[in-house]
Amino acid sequence: MVCATPECMQCGSRLRNGMLEIGIDGALQVTQTKQTSIHRRGSYIYEHGQYPHGVFCIHHGHVKIVRSGADGRDHIVRFAKAGDITGYSSLLTNEKYATSCIALDDSIVCSIPAPVLFHQIRENPRLALHVMQQLSTEVQDAQRQIVELAHKTIRERLAETLLVLKEVFGLASDGLTLASPLTREEIASVVGTAPESVIRTLSEFKADKLISTNGRSIRLTNLKGLARIANIHD
């Protein structure tokens, strides 16, 4: 679905207002060429194996970036939410997507064509530097995850994941309940374990008065306790 409304300029304005400073002309080109689409929970923004044609910028909602393992099990390698950009690492290496990007909410996503992005990068060293910094942050996040998967228990990783979900999705109006649409299985595929282990460990946390649950929803009643489990070790 093409986004033809003049006020739909978040992509361009974000690029301009951020540290990127692609200039009025650049913002105009981006705004004129981008395509906006609406997704419901579960719908694919891009899929493993396709060739990239551009980058995606999340206007509204939340998406998960998923990589499937050899045995068919999926792993959520990161989230993206409104304002975040995704899909450039495969575009830059000019390879098929190694990951899929799937909406978690009802989301609005716009896509900037590759030629436009490359043109802007060539024209503007500050944009280039910004992309490098984004990629550097991704590298460091991924390396941190590697170490944690290798050496932390499920208990530690789940506690940290709950705190990450708080950052990504925020809290409901009570200030305690995670505003996250993730199922236990999706949480498991962030933590890197089986859904049963997530459920069991959540029950431990309940017994330890760190959280309480009601159906899918989780209330974080002791943030410091969770942080202690997550950072320092058991």
Next chain:
Amino acid sequence: MVCATPECMQCGSRLRNGMLEIGIDGALQVTQTKQTSIHRRGSYIYEHGQYPHGVFCIHHGHVKIVRSGADGRDHIVRFAKAGDITGYSSLLTNEKYATSCIALDDSIVCSIPAPVLFHQIRENPRLALHVMQQLSTEVQDAQRQIVELAHKTIRERLAETLLVLKEVFGLASDGLTLASPLTREEIASVVGTAPESVIRTLSEFKADKLISTNGRSIRLTNLKGLARIANIHD
């Protein structure tokens, strides 16, 4: 140790001869400002917690990039060898190193000052693009590691690691023995497990006629068998 010999131009020439094309002037600037140092096994090229002042380019030998976990245990997140560049992700985000870089061999490493690198990036969009591509590859490698740590057994990960070591360090003149100086403990910190588990699994591989060992050295006698274990699952 400053590298003053005129023939020591690998950094500059690599940058020029590669896809980077920084031009004669660029190569000259790099060559004139870089510093070359010699390291023995175990010596630090840079260390976790320091602030970066430039990027490092490996002339000769092999290094490990290590990240230490909360419990003090280290994890090898990747290797770099002659021709590879390392240390730019922390430089770009302008944060303390999250990793350490340690020589595995007697190695020769040269360092390009940050201002020179940034100047070259600003001047030359192709260099910028190349750095982005390197970073993209690192992101994808790291994400692959995440999924494997989350969902593969030690047996699978160790088989893959042996094949990786073959790519990084090559084989001795017999065409079978890994030319790797890694101890069992270092292999464990690639695989993400305890040294005992590595030794035990290597013994399984010996029993399965996939490898043979002699002290520290490992002979890969059945590459296809290892690949089968590594890729398809057990």
Next chain:
DNA sequence: TTATAACCCTGACAAATGTCATAGTCTGGG
């Protein structure tokens, strides 16, 4: 509203992995 599928939860058990103890082996420096 109801039917249905997806999801949450727990128990029991099996398998994988970590930890500790101990002994043998290699290797580099004096």
Next chain:
DNA sequence: CCCAGACTATGACATTTGTCAGGGTTATAA
């Protein structure tokens, strides 16, 4: 050449985690 320290190797055992089965609950769509 020899010794000390580091490394490899294996067994026994504890712990963590995965798998399978089954029952209750919730959400979604007709």
